[in-house]
Amino acid sequence: MAERRPSTSYSPSVIPPLAGLEKPQDQYLKIDNCDVLILGTGLQESVLAAALSWQGTSVLHIDNKQYYGDSSSTLTIDQLKKWCADVNQNKIPHFQDAQIYIPGGKLNNQYKSKDYGIDLTPKIMFCQSDLLSLLVKSRVYRYLEFQSLSNFHVFENDDFQQKINSTTKEDIFIDKSLSLKTKRYLMKFLKFILLDPDYKQKIKPYATQPVQKFxxxxxxxxxxxxxxxxxxxxxxxxxxxxxxEAFIKIKRFLSSFDVYGKFPCMVSKYGGPGELAQGFCRSAAVAGTTYKLNTSLIDFDPELKIAHFNDGSHIKINEKVVISPTQMPKFLQSSYNQATENLQPHYVTRLITVVRRDCKEWMSSNESSAIVVFPPHSLPTNNEYSVQVIIQNGGTGLCPEGQSIWFSQTVEQDLNRAKSDLESAYSKMELSLLRESCNNIDGILDETDFVMSAQGTPVLANSFKLGSHLQNFVPKETVEIVCKVGYIEQTFVASDLSNIFKPTSKNNIVLKDIPDAKNEIIFTNMPSAELSYDGIITDVKSIYQQITGTTDDFFDVDFEDEEDEYDRVNQPDIQQKTTSSSVAGGIVGGGSGTNLAALRESRNGNMSENAIDTDEEDMEDSHEPFGAETMEL
Known part of the structure; x- marks a missing residue:
């Protein structure tokens, strides 16, 4: 993201000479040794660098690109063109079949590359998560801006019938698409998962059965x-x-509601994992990490522990070398292949489309993001796996106002079918967007199809009636495309994160012994298909323990008093919506929240357990969102 504007104007008051993020060493390394060498500035590697540095470990952090982020980067369109070319020339391991389409070319398309920030591995953050707790505890949130995300849509072909229109009690009651009986069943379920102290015992007979049956x-x-x-x-x-497993995921959403306000998730402005990675790099730089871009490891002697770089410099490594798979040195490729030959590969196919529509039809008031999900068998391609889409418009800083970016992905392992599923989902979204923006609905709806919101504005309640009328809608236009990018990522992380939460030397590359490395080299994992940040901190802790032997001191740092003063005085509130709205097929929330500093103080700096750990104990959660104690019918 070197070409794009920074997300905040604040800079740390003290950055060690030649070690800062803004001025990485640009020619020859001016150090002769370090404790840990890290290759790649992806999110996991950046969190690791900060964690080690704050415990007094000397870290050299390098990247073979001109920008930070590695496989988590947020790229401009021009950078993305170069990235796609590198992928197709086999210069970036674990990515393949990268295609970029720009209708009419740059001259006819009239776009400015630097106005766009496209995440390679986009993610959302649940308000109740270990990464958010770490952002607060480590003060890294000072470098970031957050926005609320509350709209989660389910599209099933052209069927807008019987959708849960909100997770709040009030909106469930006013949703005319739900029968009274269905409303009662929904409220019963919400009370069960949030308030019943014996719910874990009650689901045991169904624990290994499909959740649909339960x-x-x-x-x-x-x-x-x-x-x-x-x-x-x-x-x-x-x-x-x-x-x-399903209950853990559902409760993750529900327990994140009302932590900051009436929304369950947040997104970071100006970029996702790439922006967070830069935040942790800044923290690591303050703690003494040395940074150098455009630098590759060309040789490492595990006996002498001497690392040689492409600029002719060399240093001694006192402890470990940590390597991102996309930064793989040629001399280690054979060893890496041997270490991973028995690991199960998982493919994530992504399609990213920049369109000249702000897509506000799918977003809550004053929000700039939304989630769209196509469940299995909901597309004309009869998709076996769900297609998940993050939609972000110009309000996120990722594209100009009036435009939006659709980040879609699937874990379908038949790669040709995966591409067909993503294209089918795009077509359905395009059709739905054109229908939603159609203003010719005179005679379709009457005043009984609307209810008044708390703010006194009319809200569409009978989306079924409108949806049924528009099922045969044929658009007279298409959504204008600025840029379209598709590619495939290979990772050894299971889509359910099972080998992250329960890692062994047989299922996780972090714990593998690397041939001929004499236990001096650790490979990190590629990003997973998980749409949230869950699992990342657990993964980093596994690497941290491999290096230090323990995780007891992971970010166990007493930051200075002036840092606390900065938090109290300068930390901005999360950007969030102030009114609630109703969107067909979506889950909507509303209300105000608190800032990150307030949450940090309320939690006394304690990190939460991972949000979707598969142990039963982690299903226990004392948080009760959206007035659960009043959910009586």
Whole structure:
């Protein structure tokens, strides 16, 4: 992201000479040794660098690119062109089949490359998560800006019937698309998962069975509501997800509601993982990490522990060398192949489309992002896995006003079918967007199809009536495309993160012994298909423990008093919506929240447990969102 504007004007008051993020060493390394060498400035590697540096470990952090972020980068369109060319020339391992399409070329398309920031691995952050806790504890949030995200849509072909329109009690009651009986069943389920102290015991007989069976048998829910719970707010990929795993994911969403306000998620402005990676790099630089871009490791002697670089310099490594797979030195490729030959590869196919529409139809008032999910078998391609889409418009700083970026992905392992699923989802979104923006609805709706919101504005309640009328809608136009990018990522992280939360030397590259490396080299994992940041801190801690032997002192730092004063005085509030709205097929929230400093003080700096750990104990959560104690019918 070197070409794009920074997300904040604040700079640390003290940055060690030649070690800062803004001025990485540009010619020859001026150090002769370090404790840990890290290759790649992706999110995991950047968190690791900061964690080690704050514990007094000397770190040299390099990247073979001209920008920070590695596989987590946020790129301009011109940078993305170069990245696609490098992928197709096999210069960037673990990525393949990169294609970029710019209708009419740059001259006819009239775009400015620097106005766009395109995440290679986009993610959202649940308000109740270990990464957010670490951002607060480490003060890295000072370098970032956050925005609320509350709209989660489920699209099933052209069917807008029987959708859960909100996770709040009030909006469930005014949703005319739901019968009174369905509303009662939904409220019963919400009370069960949030308030019943014995719910873990009650789901045990169903723990390994499909969650759909449990929801039908115990709560009489129908497929539309089940799909919303499992695939939209639960963000599950597969149809046959067991009850235990599904409940952890659903509760992750519900317990994140009302932490900052009436929304469950946040996104970082100006970029996702790439922006967070830069924040942790800044923190590491303050703690003494040395940075150098455009630098590659060309040789390492595990006996003498001497590392040689492409600029002719060399240094001694006292402890470990940590390597991102996309920064793989040629001399280690054979060893890496041997270490990973028994690991199960997982493919994530992504399609990113920049369109000249702000897509506010899918977003809550004063928000700039939304989630769209196509459950299994909801597309004309009969998709076996859900297609997940993050939509972000100009309000996020990723593109100009009046435009938006659609980040879509699937874990379908048949790569040709995966591409077909993504294209089909794009077509459905385009059609839906054109229908939503169609203003010729005179005679379709009457005053009984609207209700008044708390702010006194009319809100569409009968989306089924409108949706049914528009099922045969044929658009007279198309959505104008600025840029379209597709590529495939290979990772050894399972889509359910099982080998992150329960890693072994047989299923996780971090714990593998690298041939001929004498236990001196650690490879990191590629980003997972998980749409949230869950699992990242757990993954980093595994690497940290490999280096230090413990995780007890992971970011266990007493920051100076002036840092606390900065937090109290200068920390901005999260940008969030101030009014609630109703969107067909979406889950909507509203209200005000608190800033990150307030949350940090309320938690006394303690990190939360990982949001989707598969242990039963982690399903316990004392947080009760959206007035759960008053959810009586």
């Amino acid at each position: 929801l039908r048998d115990e709560f009489k829910l129908e497929d539309p509501q089940i799909n919303e719970l499992v695939f939209s707010i639960g963000l599950s990929y597969k149809e046959q997800i067991n009850t235990k």
